[in-house]
Amino acid sequence: MKRVSRSIVLIGMMGAGKSSVGACLHRRTGLGLLDTDEIVASKFGMSIPEIFAEHSEKKFREAETKALRSMQTEEGTIIATGGGVVLHKENIEILRSQAVIVWLDADEETLFARASRKQSRPLLQTKNPRKTFSQILGARRPLYANIADFRVDTSVLTDEEAAVAILAKLRRMNPKPKSPIPAKAS
Numbered sequence: 001m002k003r004v005s006r007s008i009v010l011i012g013m014m015g016a017g018k019s020s021v022g023a024c025l026h027r028r029t030g031l032g033l034l035d036t037d038e039i040v041a042s043k044f045g046m047s048i049p050e051i052f053a054e055h056s057e058k059k060f061r062e063a064e065t066k067a068l069r070s071m072q073t074e075e076g077t078i079i080a081t082g083g084g085v086v087l088h089k090e091n092i093e094i095l096r097s098q099a100v101i102v103w104l105d106a107d108e109e110t111l112f113a114r115a116s117r118k119q120s121r122p123l124l125q126t127k128n129p130r131k132t133f134s135q136i137l138g139a140r141r142p143l144y145a146n147i148a149d150f151r152v153d154t155s156v157l158t159d160e161e162a163a164v165a166i167l168a169k170l171r172r173m174n175p176k177p178k179s180p181i182p183a184k185a186s
């Protein structure tokens with residue numbers, strides 16, 4: 001399939017603000033917004049914790065990959081992903097082939113504080129969620145760093161400020177055209 005425009009994919013740890021910054025980018029650019037967690041939840045007709053509990057993390061991951069495959073479009077789109085999207089090679093290949101990949105990061109305490117605001121993270125339902133979070137983050141940071149086109153530290157930014165920072169960076173990468181999204185290198 002020929003791609004006429006690249007998408008903006010937001011990756012990063014739980015609590016990085018992918019969904020909320022994605023919503024700000026959507027409002028500011030008018031591009032469509034897709035959220036892999038929402039797609040998977042609606043396919044199963046249940047919440048993410050229910051999917052993990054009733055079907056397993058493996059089934060969730062398979063559905064996440066299917067959602068990414070189905071998202072390949074010719075239109076540039078904002079795509080908010082789940083924090084574990086970088087765990088599978090096929091996911092990375094799909095994202096890299098059609099998107100500018102933006103890593104939303106923050107300092108660990110900030111990420112953990114944000115991630116634990118909601119009880120909707122099955123991976124943090126452990127005896128020591130703080131320690132679990134630290135282990136997952138330690139394992140994933142190199143993966144995010146490896147796949148991202150650039151990183152935005154949101155520790156002291158609001159969601160709107162993070163969106164503005166992303167768009168400014170994209171414009172610097174692609175100063176001329178109307179679209180803030182750099183064209184795919186041929």
Ligand code: S3P
Nearest residue numbers: 013014037048082083084121122
């Ligand atoms: C996950 C993060 C969640 C969700 C699922 C697994 C992870 O999304 O996809 O609970 O492996 O980090 P958020 O990053 O939006 O919390």
